[in-house]
Amino acid sequence: MEKTSAAERVYEVVRAIPKGKVATYGQVARLAGMPRAARYVGQALHHNPTPIETPCHRVVFSDGCLAEHFGFGGASVQRQLLEAEDVVFVDPMHVDLASCRWDA
């Protein structure tokens, strides 16, 4: 499995996000080695073979808004998860990237 599939790469980056921090799809895609495949990151997380080891709830849009098609139960759940991780919210659906953006 040294092929390091693109999806595997994404999962690894997402799991590398520290608690209380959030990263955008573009940020993860960039670290995964696919600066143009931000969309693919979303799909990779959608497959999400390990929703527990892969905190996809820490991955948000470039604007910091949560995904409405979330797989855990809804963006509402994701908001509570992030909130429980000390993440600050500037809006009921937007994260404060100004202070919680994962600074790799």
Added chain:
DNA sequence: CGTCTGACACTTA
């Protein structure tokens, strides 16, 4: 084999 869609991001009008 060819075509289309999809958890986005970026550029231009």
Added chain:
DNA sequence: TTAAGTGCCAGAC
């Protein structure tokens, strides 16, 4: 500043 359109990668039909 806000809105709309386009481009990227991979998988599915």
